[in-house]
Amino acid sequence: MSSAFLYVRVSTDEQALRGYSLPFQEKKLQEYCSLYKIQVIDIIREDHSAKTFNRPAWNRLMRSLKERHAACPDLLLFTKWDRFSRNASEAFATIAMLKRMGVMTQAIDQPLDLSIPENKILLAVYIATSEVENERRSLNVKQGIHEAREQGRWTSHPPLGYTYTYTCLGEKCLSIKEYEASFIETAFILIAANPKRSIQSIYEQLLAEGMQCSRSNFWRILQNPAYCGKVYVPAFDDKPSHFVNGKHTGIVSELLFKQVQQTLRSKRGQSGISESTNQKLILRGFVSCPQCGKRLTGSRSKGRYAHYSYYHCYRCKSFRIRADKVNQQFQNQIGTIVAGEGYTNIFHRILNSFLQQQQQDVARTKVVLSNSIHKLIDRIVKANMLQSTNEITVEDFLLIKADCESHIKRLAMDFQESKRQEKLAKVALKSTLKKLTNPGYFWATADILNKRQFLYLLIDQEIILSEHFKMANSLIWQAQMVYGVACQEVFRDAQRFNWVNELDSINQEMISEIILCEQSKNRTIDAQKAQYILDFMANMVLLILRITWPFFRKE
Numbered sequence: 001m002s003s004a005f006l007y008v009r010v011s012t013d014e015q016a017l018r019g020y021s022l023p024f025q026e027k028k029l030q031e032y033c034s035l036y037k038i039q040v041i042d043i044i045r046e047d048h049s050a051k052t053f054n055r056p057a058w059n060r061l062m063r064s065l066k067e068r069h070a071a072c073p074d075l076l077l078f079t080k081w082d083r084f085s086r087n088a089s090e091a092f093a094t095i096a097m098l099k100r101m102g103v104m105t106q107a108i109d110q111p112l113d114l115s116i117p118e119n120k121i122l123l124a125v126y127i128a129t130s131e132v133e134n135e136r137r138s139l140n141v142k143q144g145i146h147e148a149r150e151q152g153r154w155t156s157h158p159p160l161g162y163t164y165t166y167t168c169l170g171e172k173c174l175s176i177k178e179y180e181a182s183f184i185e186t187a188f189i190l191i192a193a194n195p196k197r198s199i200q201s202i203y204e205q206l207l208a209e210g211m212q213c214s215r216s217n218f219w220r221i222l223q224n225p226a227y228c229g230k231v232y233v234p235a236f237d238d239k240p241s242h243f244v245n246g247k248h249t250g251i252v253s254e255l256l257f258k259q260v261q262q263t264l265r266s267k268r269g270q271s272g273i274s275e276s277t278n279q280k281l282i283l284r285g286f287v288s289c290p291q292c293g294k295r296l297t298g299s300r301s302k303g304r305y306a307h308y309s310y311y312h313c314y315r316c317k318s319f320r321i322r323a324d325k326v327n328q329q330f331q332n333q334i335g336t337i338v339a340g341e342g343y344t345n346i347f348h349r350i351l352n353s354f355l356q357q358q359q360q361d362v363a364r365t366k367v368v369l370s371n372s373i374h375k376l377i378d379r380i381v382k383a384n385m386l387q388s389t390n391e392i393t394v395e396d397f398l399l400i401k402a403d404c405e406s407h408i409k410r411l412a413m414d415f416q417e418s419k420r421q422e423k424l425a426k427v428a429l430k431s432t433l434k435k436l437t438n439p440g441y442f443w444a445t446a447d448i449l450n451k452r453q454f455l456y457l458l459i460d461q462e463i464i465l466s467e468h469f470k471m472a473n474s475l476i477w478q479a480q481m482v483y484g485v486a487c488q489e490v491f492r493d494a495q496r497f498n499w500v501n502e503l504d505s506i507n508q509e510m511i512s513e514i515i516l517c518e519q520s521k522n523r524t525i526d527a528q529k530a531q532y533i534l535d536f537m538a539n540m541v542l543l544i545l546r547i548t549w550p551f552f553r554k555e
Contacts, residue, residue: 005077204449283311308323310322453543482537512530
């Protein structure tokens with residue numbers, strides 16, 4: 001009895017809808033083996049393109065055959081030759097290699113006896129047809145993208161600050177996403193207005209205010225001409241690369257964009273956003289000299305046995321202190337501050353409110369995605385009926401089908417991501433609450449960038465360093481009251497963040513609860529000060545949520 005490996009492969013939803021799904025191929029091959037009494041040793045399932053043989057499942061198969069980890073079969077069976085390969089030159093080489101191992105390849109729907117030389121011409125036709133189809137589709141896509149860019153249309157994923165919308169004519173276009181765009185505009189203004197300020201400090205400030213962006217992406221944003229209304233058109237055929245005016249509205253003016261580019265060119269090569277902040281100088285930018293009040297910088301010095309980091313003053317040049325001792329003292333002090341029981345309950349209610357809102361948003365998103373997928377499937381079915389009655393051509397049907405299935409694949413991925421977010425939201429409450437009520441726990445588990453975001457929110461004024469400095473004196477007054485470290489007699493103006501959720505449904509209840517918390521400590525505050533405390537707590541919740549749970553976003 002002959003033995004065989006069954007190879008089933010699918011790379012797109014289009015193939016699945018055509019009847020090329022993995023279960024369909026597997027069933028067909030099993031029936032073939034049962035009919036011809038061929039023993040099935042193993043089934044190799046692949047979800048990868050056939051442009052090359054660099055495919056995960058295929059690579060595992062070849063390694064096992066070469067190392068003799070798997071029993072060598074007589075046959076490698078698949079349904080059609082385009083399931084095996086869409087690259088003629090690689091296909092012939094692979095067939096020859098398998099033949100040397102004693103394995104014969106065969107497509108059950110397109111059987112060929114490769115011992116007959118003339119059949120190799122048919123094999124070349126089968127595979128080359130698929131290869132040409134791939135290359136033609138790729139060329140059409142490239143030409144379409146080039147033409148769209150020439151017309152000023154954005155063809156990639158929308159950059160931060162933009163989202164895709166549709167015009168009344170059904171055309172897809174970029175529209176400004178106000179919440180994110182405000183951070184982009186602020187970044188350009190801050191850099192142009194303060195050329196000497198480091199990009200890193202501006203980036204950290206915006207993160208603390210709620211911007212969601214990696215450091216590398218932030219740098220790309222600052223150099224992206226899309227933000228001043230331009231679209232880059234790469235070189236194509238004999239045409240050189242150039243810029244065109246985009247159909248979208250720019251977030252910043254062209255003049256402001258050019259000013260920022262000039263500033264960035266002058267900073268290139270200097271330490272900035274591309275340089276990670278020294279882990280041992282984490283408080284740099286937050287501490288000041290006790291003698292002259294100048295903000296301290298930091299550096300490393302080589303000792304007898306190791307390098308040591310120091311905070312020191314460039315102005316008076318007389319103050320210098322070991323960074324590790326200051327950092328440890330700061331960590332010890334932040335580890336002692338804990339929210340009171342009343343404020344812990346308020347943190348819990350705020351956190352519940354945000355997570356419930358997130359879960360409701362996810363549930364709505366899932367319904368919208370599911371409905372959209374069903375509509376696209378209905379459109380394919382309708383197009384198929386029109387094609388079967390010759391009301392549209394086969395080519396038109398395939399174009400409609402390809403367009404719908406590309407959208408279905410993207411929507412399906414979004415649907416799976418929504419399900420993952422729903423699960424994560426359910427486990428976020430306990431760990432996030434502990435970090436909110438005990439900042440020392442958060443400090444011990446966060447990385448350096450997240451710690452600095454935390455400091456931008458928590459620290460109101462620079463810490464005057466001394467041998468026995470008090471970190472609590474530099475906290476904003478709302479934090480001092482929530483964590484019970486001091487009682488401010490003078491309430492400075494509270495900083496308000498434009499990304500605070502006002503929590504309208506429970507706002508007044510919690511304001512009253514905050515007033516009662518302070519009365520229990522023999523302190524009297526009015527509703528406005530209680531609102532400022534609530535705002536601070538909401539910002540704390542959002543910051544910890546976004547740092548700990550990347551799925552959490554506020555649109």
